[in-house]
Amino acid sequence: GAASSGGLVAYADSKSDDVLDKPQGPPKKKVVVLGTGWGGTTFLRNLDSKLYDVQVISPRNYFAFTPLLPSVTCGTVEPRSVVEPIRRILEKKGGDIKFWEAECFKIDSANKKIHCRSNIGTNLDGNGEFLVDYDYLVIAVGARSNTFNTPGVEENCHFLKEVEDAQKIRRSVMDCFERASLPYLNEEERKKNLHFVVVGGGPTGVEFAAELHDFVTEDLSKLYPSIQHLVKISLIEAADHILTMFDKRITEFAEDKFGRDGIDVKTGYKVVKVAKDAITMQNPATGDIAVPYGMAVWSTGIGTRPFISEFMKQIGQGNRRVLATDEWLRVLECDSVYAVGDCATINQRRVMDDIAEIFRVTDKDNSGTLTVKEIQDVLDDIYVRYPQVELYLKSRQMNGIADLVRTAKGDAEKESVELNIEEFKKALSLVDSQVKHLPATAQVASQQGQYLARCFNKMKDAEENPEGPIRIRGEGRHRFRPFRYRHLGQFAPLGGEQTAAQLPGDWISIGHSTQWLWYSVYATKQISWRTRALVISDWSRRFIFGRDSSC
Ligand code: FAD
Ligand code: MG
Ligand code: MG
Ligand code: MG
Ligand code: MG
Structure with a gap:
């Protein structure tokens, strides 16, 4: 009746308005972004989304603030405080950016299409697969944990990469304490359950070990007084020192502090096998030793995701370990594809080659x-x-x-x-x-995301007014200046409200005041006022009531 014809009129009206308003010109170019981590999210937040038809694809419908994941493992910070829904981030931008919760499993750069698979629903073919076209593709899929094919790691170790990992670790720590408290265990078995092993002496492994030590001494010792003396934390590192990417003074301070705290730092040991109840490690002096353990966290480096390795083969990068881009973050030998963050590395041109x-x-x-x-x-x-x-x-x-x-x-x-x-x-x-390779950090990924968005925003302008240096090969100018990383410094939280920081210009600072610097930097860096409020309230709650051990 009247209502439906009214609707029809309104629809027709809005449609004709649309046609009148539309600037005459070619359709917008399609930008497809893979990943909603540091690189992808920073790109999206800085992109002028009115200029493009933007689609985002990620198996995760949120952004995770990874620097706080170690705090989630022991309940210092709650999981929901470190995540922000991607749809909320996109909605704030106002444009109509589309998001698909799915995983890309194949990039077809010859036809400018990507193959995706949803694991939450199926299509008519019953497989949840779909194709997406692009004009420009931004790959920001990060890296995977690397086991270096060590047997048993996948089955028996925890990783610390995603929010779910941190939650599982938290659960598992509590299970170890409860299991060690059961009436029918002997002392040996209690000890085994309370042996926590961290493999990898990089920033993440070190921070987790410190966080766990604080959790045990500050909170769990009160709840499990009869077994707390049986707890042992081991940190295993194949190199001669932990935190090798930091200044020597920080490495030394960390090793000393862990020594005083009773964390067993085993440097020069390589883990060669992880069985259900023992970890085997190797040292030239001692040979193989097998140590019983209750829980192990594997944190020794990252590797390339399988579908990226496939893509690399397809474009002739099969002999490389990491997807290579030029200094403008364009994937080498591949038109209209860009890559940022942990999934890629910049192939800096050598002066001697040119x-x-x-x-x-x-x-x-x-x-x-x-x-x-x-x-x-x-x-x-x-x-x-x-x-x-x-x-x-x-x-x-x-x-x-x-x-x-x-x-x-x-x-x-x-x-x-x-x-x-x-x-x-x-x-x-x-x-x-x-020439140095950039580290796999949030700092690098987010600066790259920001840089690339700026290039996309100015793509038209820059054609007429190039800003880059004179091209060394061939004539003309580059349209943009190449990406340049600005190192803003790095923190290493060491537990007991002490943190080490290495700031630009080799400025080193260690101690309690640096911990406050850490709190303020990480409060400032939060992606929204909501997560900022949540994180600060988690920290306050912890100061007043301690960490929550129920989960
Ligand atoms: P990520 O942030 O990992 O994002 C990858 C995205 O791609 C995710 O959304 C993922 O779901 C998605 N994705 C995966 N596969 C697919 C697919 N097939 N298709 C589509 N999407 C896909 N860095 C610092 O600078 N400071 C720190 O203090 C710090 N602490 C850290 C602590 C921990 C515990 C960890 C794990 C990392 C830490 N990092 C830190 C490193 C930092 O998190 C990474 O360098 C950063 O996340 C890299 O950003 P990215 O965008 O490349 O990848
Ligand atoms: Mg990303
Ligand atoms: Mg991330
Ligand atoms: Mg990188
Ligand atoms: Mg001359």
Whole structure:
């Protein structure tokens, strides 16, 4: 009747409005983002979503604040305080970004399609699979835990990667205490159940060991007074020291503190097998030793996801370990595909590979030699394109390029020096030693996500006004400056309200005040006011009432 025809009119009206409002032009390009972790979420938050037709695909419909996962393992922070629903993040942006809760299992870059599978529902074929087209693909799927094919790890160890992992660990710690309290166990069996083993002395393993130690001494010792003296925490590391990515002073402090706390730090031991009730480790001096344990957490590094390895083979990167991009985060040898975060690595171009080209571009007057002035003229471009040059000069305390030129020529000639190609090569022969791989951190992933969003936002502009350095190979300019990582420092929480921090410029700070810095940095970095409020209230609750041991 009247109601339905009214609806029809309204529909037709809105449709014609739509047509009138629409700017005449080609349809928006389709951007597909894989992953809702640090890289993907930061990209989405910074993307001008009006410019594109955006679709997000991830098996996880939330973002997880991973730096607080170790705190979730012992109930210092609740699981829901470290996650933010992706739909809430997308809704805040206002645009109509689509989200599909599914996993990508194949990238078909030849046809610009990705194959996805939902594991919460099936389609008419009964398999939950679907195809998505893209114009641009942003891969931000992170990495998987790496067992290095050590037997028994998959079956018997916990990982600490996802929120579910942290919850399982929490449950398992409590189970060990309850099991060790049962009336029919002998002392030996109680000890075994209360032996907690952490494999991997990196930041995550160390933080978990510290967190567990605090949980045991501050909270569980009161609830399990008769067995608390049987608890043992071991931290196993194959290298000679723990926290090797940090300054020596932090490593030493951490090893000393763990020693005083009674955490058994076993450096130089490699775990070779994990059975149901014993972990076998190896050391050249002692040979194999098998140690009974109650619970083990495996935290020794990351590897490439199988579907990414498949994709790498498909595009001719099969001989690499990690998906490689150029400095603009474009996947090498693959059109319109970008990758950020833990799933990828930047293949920084070497100066020595391009040295003849660099020489040619620099030698403006084609004299066959370079003056200091000629080099100076293109130096900014060289610094942007090859950041290792600037790092090298800094590391040698050289005062700009003139110093380098003089060093290459020897001290005799001080005035108006010119370099030929051989001398230029010699002068720059060591700069590539400063090329470093970026660490697999949230800091890197989020800076990359932000950078890439900025490029996408300016894609049109930059075609007319390129901002990048002169192209060394071929003519013209790059449209964008390459990605440049800014290291803001790194924390290592060590338990007992003490944290170590290594800030830029080798500024080291360790202790209780650094723990407060840690609290304030991580409160600030929260993705929303909601999670910020939850995290701060979790911390306060813990200070007043201790950690919750029921779960
Ligand atoms: P992730 O954040 O792992 O995101 C990957 C996303 O891809 C997820 O949403 C996942 O569900 C999704 N995905 C997976 N497979 C598929 C698929 N097939 N299709 C579609 N989507 C898929 N870094 C720091 O800088 N500071 C810290 O203090 C710190 N602490 C950490 C503590 C722990 C316990 C852990 C595990 C990591 C920590 N990190 C820290 C490292 C940091 O979390 C990672 O470097 C960061 O998460 C990498 O971001 P990403 O976007 O590459 O991957
Ligand atoms: Mg991501
Ligand atoms: Mg994440
Ligand atoms: Mg990376
Ligand atoms: Mg010249």
